Structures are given as structure tokens and as C-alpha cells.
Amino acid sequence: KFFDSHLSPFYRIEQLILATVPDPKTGKAPSIVTEENILLLFDIQEKVDQIRGNYSGSEVPLTDICLKPLGEDCATQSILQYFKMDVGNYDEYGGVEHAEYCFQHYTSSELCLSAFQAPVDPSAVLGGFSGSNYSEATAFVITYPVNNIVGDSSNENARAIAWEKSFIQLAKEELLYMVQSNNLTLSFSSESSIEEELKRESTADVITIAASYLVMFVYISVTLGDAPQLCTFFISSKVLLGLSGVVLVLLSVLGSVGFFSALGVKSTLIIMEVIPFLVLAVGVDNMCILVRAVKRQPRDISLEDRISSALVEVGPSITLASLSEVLAFAVGAFVPMPACRIFSMFAALAILLDFFLQITAFVALIVFDCKRAADNRIDCFPCVKVSSSSQESVEGGSEPGFLERYMKEVHAPVLGLWVVKMVVVAVFLAFALASIALSPRLETGLEQKIVLPRDSYLQDYFDSLAEYLRVGPPLYFVVKDYNYSLESRHTNQLCSISQCNSNSLLNEISRASQTPETSYIAKPAASWLDDFLVWLSPEAFGCCRKFTNGSYCPPDDQPPCCTADDDICSLDGICKDCTTCFRHSDLQSGITLTKLVGVMVLCFARSEIFVVYYFQMYLALVIIGFLHGLVFLPVILSLAGPPQIYLDTEEEEQGRDGASSSLLN
Structure with a gap:
């Protein structure tokens, strides 16, 4: 509640998951990173862009409700962002080879930046791979972040729901057939899907x-x-x-x-x-x-x-x-x-x-x-x-009825036998001990799939989430009452750069990310505080650099780097943070x-x-x-x-x- 009211609620998530079908002989699914599948994804994206929701008689396109951190482009998380969401750039950039190059250099190469000028982590747009072998991925994960409004006095959420209904209808009637005809599987979901399916x-x-x-x-x-x-x-x-x-x-x-x-x-x-x-x-x-x-x-x-x-x-x-x-x-x-x-x-x-x-x-x-x-x-x-x-x-x-005769003539005499009594006591005692021994294995929580109808499309979606996704939702650590004055110790207790406390919050999060199997934290935290302190330091290199012609100049520690033959880098660029806030018978x-x-x-x-x-x-x-x-x-x-x-x-x-x-x- 504090996060939603002071920053902003988490985005509404609309998602598509395309996956290859495992080979019936080997049981192994082939890679989905092929030219045919990427071009199919462009066709799917074109149909999604054409969706118009109907809210009170007015049309609602995706561009009216999507998250736009920089400029007018939606922050769609897709492998197509390596081609600036433009099919015309596919051949020009080098096709599949360019995508595989961006898997390893998504933060350093300007050509790999998304249409909204931010890097796209391949772990968020691919699925079904092991380690960092992104080229072996067996699934495309396409995520459309949509603005979520607290209170919704402007009816923005209602407009988003109208678009989501059209999105689900398109996925059921057209996209599913398109994907299956290419021997792929499709699962999909929108922010309002669970609520709608619970109503059904x-x-x-x-x-x-x-x-x-x-x-x-x-x-x-x-x-x-x-x-x-x-x-x-x-x-x-x-x-x-x-x-x-x-x-x-x-x-x-x-x-x-x-x-x-x-x-x-x-x-x-x-x-x-x-x-x-x-x-x-x-x-x-x-x-x-x-x-x-x-x-x-x-x-x-x-x-x-x-x-x-x-x-x-x-x-x-x-x-x-x-x-x-x-x-x-x-x-x-x-x-x-x-x-x-x-x-x-x-x-x-x-x-x-x-x-x-x-x-x-x-x-x-x-x-x-x-x-x-x-x-x-x-x-x-x-x-x-x-x-x-x-x-x-x-x-x-x-x-007497049948059950009464059974209880009197069969049930009671059998239980009266001494051998039967001993067997009954032994069996029930063993059952009680086994129940006590197995009770620690009980898992708490309610699976989302259980509350849904068996024929719900979300059943396949949750199966795909468990099988293909390699990253989960973002985790936020919110610190209240931070005193940023010079005499305050709060900064050293939070930051993770040099001269910060070794047991600071960000350092502890970084250490936790080294054991994701127990901490469930995949990567170190991205903190505005560290970036701000580095920017203030006179010894730090420019956080955002451009050539004199206005093109992006990457830092020296990430290839391709600036060389002496290039134009001199200037520090006149502006660094903009993209953070969003009884009885018997x-x-x-x-x-x-x-x-x-x-x-x-x-x-x-x-x-x-x-x-x-x-x-x-x-x-x-x-x-x-x-x-x-x-x-x-x-x-x-x-x-x-x-x-x-x-x-x-x-x-x-x-x-x-x-x-x-x-x-x-």
C-alpha cells in the first residue's frame, strides 16, 4: 500500500509465451531462435498492435495504455526489441546472428538497445534455456507492461481492461491458430484474466x-x-x-x-x-x-x-x-x-x-x-x-434394516475377535505414526491453478510459466525515513560502492543473489543511490556518453568500446534514470x-x-x-x-x- 501510494502500483501485465514442441523420440524441444519463428513473432506483433478495445464507444489501442518510460515507444519486453520492433530492420541488422549477438551484448551495443532506448535482458524475453545458453532457448516470452493507476479516477484501468478483453479474444481466435500451424504452442494471459476466469x-x-x-x-x-x-x-x-x-x-x-x-x-x-x-x-x-x-x-x-x-x-x-x-x-x-x-x-x-x-x-x-x-x-x-x-x-x-442387521450380525462379531482387535490397533497406530512423520512435508499455500476451471486457458499459461520462465517478477526493497545529510550514517548502511558498510542493505542483497536457489533473488539490486553517488564522484567516468555526432559512446569495459580513432567522447549527455516509482447403523x-x-x-x-x-x-x-x-x-x-x-x-x-x-x- 505504501509503495502503491507513494511511487506507483506495479504494472498490469499482458503476456504471450510461444514454445517449440518437444521431439517425440528424444523428448527434447528444439531451439525457438530461428528466422521463421522470429518472422512469425513479427506477424503476431502486428496483430497485437492492431487491437482496439472498446470502452464507452471509444477505441483503445495499446499505445494509449502501455508503459512509456522514455518517449512514445511502449516498453514491450520482446526479442523483437533487438530489431527496434521493426521488421524492416531484421535483414538490415543481420537477422538471427544479430539477435544472438545481442544476447551477450544487450547493454553495450547501441543496435541492441530497445525502441524505448533501454537494454532488454534476454532472460526476460527467452525461456527454456539453461545457464546463459540463450541460443538454446525453447520459448519466446512477450510481455506488455500496461500502466496501473491508483484510484483510477480517469478510468485508465477500465480502458486497459477493455483492451485486455480484445487481447484475449485475439489470442483465442487468431494467434492460437497461427502458432499451432507453425508447430508451436501458445499460452497467454492478461492482468484481468484471473478475475474473469474466477467469475466463470x-x-x-x-x-x-x-x-x-x-x-x-x-x-x-x-x-x-x-x-x-x-x-x-x-x-x-x-x-x-x-x-x-x-x-x-x-x-x-x-x-x-x-x-x-x-x-x-x-x-x-x-x-x-x-x-x-x-x-x-x-x-x-x-x-x-x-x-x-x-x-x-x-x-x-x-x-x-x-x-x-x-x-x-x-x-x-x-x-x-x-x-x-x-x-x-x-x-x-x-x-x-x-x-x-x-x-x-x-x-x-x-x-x-x-x-x-x-x-x-x-x-x-x-x-x-x-x-x-x-x-x-x-x-x-x-x-x-x-x-x-x-x-x-x-x-x-x-x-431391522439391512445396515442394522449388518452391524449386529457381521460387523460387531468380527470386531469382537481378539486377533482382529490387535490388527486394528496396530494398523491405526501405524497410520497415526506415519501421519505424524509425514506432516512436516506439507506445503503451505494455494496453487493458482486449483481455483480455476479445468478447461481454462490459464491452466496452460501457468504450466508454461513453471516450465519456461527463468526470471520472476521484480522485487522491491523500500526504505522509509532515509536521511541523506552528510552527517547521517544511513547512506553507508544502504549503498554498495567502495567505502560503504560491508553489511549494507545493497551488499546483503548482492550476496543473496549469489545463491538464487535459496534466496530467490536472481540478480543484485539496481539502486538509484549507487548511481547517484557515482555520478557525484569527481573521479567517476561519465555515466552516459555520446560522440560529438550525438551517437552513443559505450564505456571502455564493455565492447565495442571507444578507440582513439573515434571522435572524442563528450560528457554533455544527460543520464536519465528509468525508475518508476452416533449410533451404530x-x-x-x-x-x-x-x-x-x-x-x-x-x-x-x-x-x-x-x-x-x-x-x-x-x-x-x-x-x-x-x-x-x-x-x-x-x-x-x-x-x-x-x-x-x-x-x-x-x-x-x-x-x-x-x-x-x-x-x-
């Missing part, structure tokens, strides 16, 4: 997310009902109850969005996609637990008493689980990252509202649904009443399988962020949590838990009936 990503997976919600809704409706029987299916099903639960989730999300919108907190469409999925996945647990708890209650007591007993049984666990989830997201509201903070705020309030709606409105809906089923009214059409010969079958009976059917069927749909999402975080990682969490809850925890409780209680189904039902009768009496 927000709507790219709407169908996938809707399908996930639909699958979860269908599963909820089926699992909330009783074991399917054809004669009573239309009565015992819970489609209307499941739909009501989904509506409550949407109401809680809308309540959260409305509350924070009233406070002026902005939301994004991706938050609107993720939070309903998250709240629905969390809320389904409570819905299944509540419905199953009501079904387990004795049938000879009133419906209100059954609801009351069910809430006494599962209410505390639902409350504690919901509060822990709310607190977990509330902690995220204190994270300084804006996206994470806003997401946590919306999610915490949505889950809290969903909890209140479930223990109030959803409980009332359960009562209505039970009365509907008891009165033999069809689900989804409660006004239609049918006759039933078996009231017990309508109420669901006492016939309920856990499996109501929690695990519900999330599983919803998450599986997300594997078809077009966005990597959904595939990685909401399919792969969330699926892993569900499976690992399921294994810990229904495999590891029962084994641990059998070894170190309270005494086991053996109670068959009939005794359990009799005990419940007796307890209920005594309660009624």
Missing part, C-alpha cells in the same frame, strides 16, 4: 453442485423412511420430510447471507455454492439422528412423548456437535486472510441457524410427518388418504453414506478446487472418520472402555416399554 468458475459447476444436492436429497428421502415395502411405500417414505430439511438448510444459508449483507460484508458466488453443500452435509447428520431416535421410541406412548424422549436421548449430542462446528468456523473469522475470514463468518452463522431450525421447525415437521403416516396419508400428497390393512407396516414395524446410513453419495458427484466438477478439496480431501475425511468411528473406537472401547452390557432385542424393547409405562404412571 463461479458458474461453471452450478449443474454439478445442483446434482450433488439432488443426490443427497434423494438419499435423505430414502434413508429417512422405513424399509421399502411396496404396499406401504407411498406412506412410509419421507420425501416431503427430506425436502423440508433441505429447505431449512437453504433458509439458514439465506439468513446468514442476509445478515452479513446488511452489515456490508460482500459475498461471492463460490461461497454460495460451498456453504449450502457444507451446511447440508452437516445438517443431514442431525436430521437422520432425530428421525431414527423417534423411530426407536416405544410405540405405546403418545407421539409427543416419543418426540420428547428422542430429544432427551440425542439432543445433547446434537447440541454439542453443532456448537463445536460453529466455534470451529468462528475461530476462522479471526484469520487475517479475507477470503477465509468471510467464508468462516458465513459458515458459522449458517450452521448456527440450521441448528436452531432443526431443533424447532424440523422437530415440528417430524410430528406432522408421523401424524400423516399414522393417518395413512400419501407422502408428498398429504391430502390423499388410503386404506391400509396393516397399521404396523405403516408405522415401520420392528423389522445411524452413523453409517445417516452420516457416512449421505456425505459419500453427495461427494462422489463432485468428482465430475470442472473446477480443480472442488475436485481437490471437496472430492478428494473431503472424501478422505469422511472415510477416515468412518473407519475411526466404527472400527477403531469400538475396539478401543472394548479394550479400555466401561464394562460390556449384553442385551438382546426383546429385552431391550421390554426395558423401554417398562420404563415408558412407569414414566406414564
